[in-house]
């Protein structure tokens with residue numbers, strides 16, 4: 001495996017962000033170029049910095065996301081062909097996106113989701129998540145359908161406080177006393 005490359009992140013207005021991405025088949029998943037893409041996406045996400053990235057954001061219209069909250073409890077996730085198979089409750093919080101730099105908005109998401117898909121080795125995995133991880137997974141899966149959080153957000157605004165600027169990164173969630181159910185700060 002080569003050294004990971006920094007990929008340009010597309011911003012709102014680019015047509016790839018608005019297309020439904022294609023499913024990845026087993027043969028494509030096993031190609032070195034696809035495995036390299038996964039490494040490149042992690043590298044690009046960490047450098048941004050962000051906590052999640054979907055392939056369409058780097059101009060690859062495939063159903064692939066990477067997520068890493070980079071905290072003590074979480075681990076990095078790769079999901080190929082992810083689907084939300086179970087969902088429960090609703091929570092509203094502040095959200096941002098690397099493809100919509102400097103902005104945040106309030107978005108209602110499921111409070112708890114179970115996501116099913118393949119890992120980078122083609123093995124089926126199921127993850128049940130709440131909080132920031134659950135929100136980030138929903139945000140990234142939306143990208144695969146050409147949906148941006150700004151389509152769902154209310155009170156879309158320029159990120160001002162430090163917490164909002166943190167949330168302006170991918171799928172970030174900021175504490176905001178005016179928003180119900182807001183919790184941890186992504187940094």
Ligand SMILES: [Zn+2]
Pocket residue numbers: 096097098099139143170171
């Ligand atoms: Zn995003």
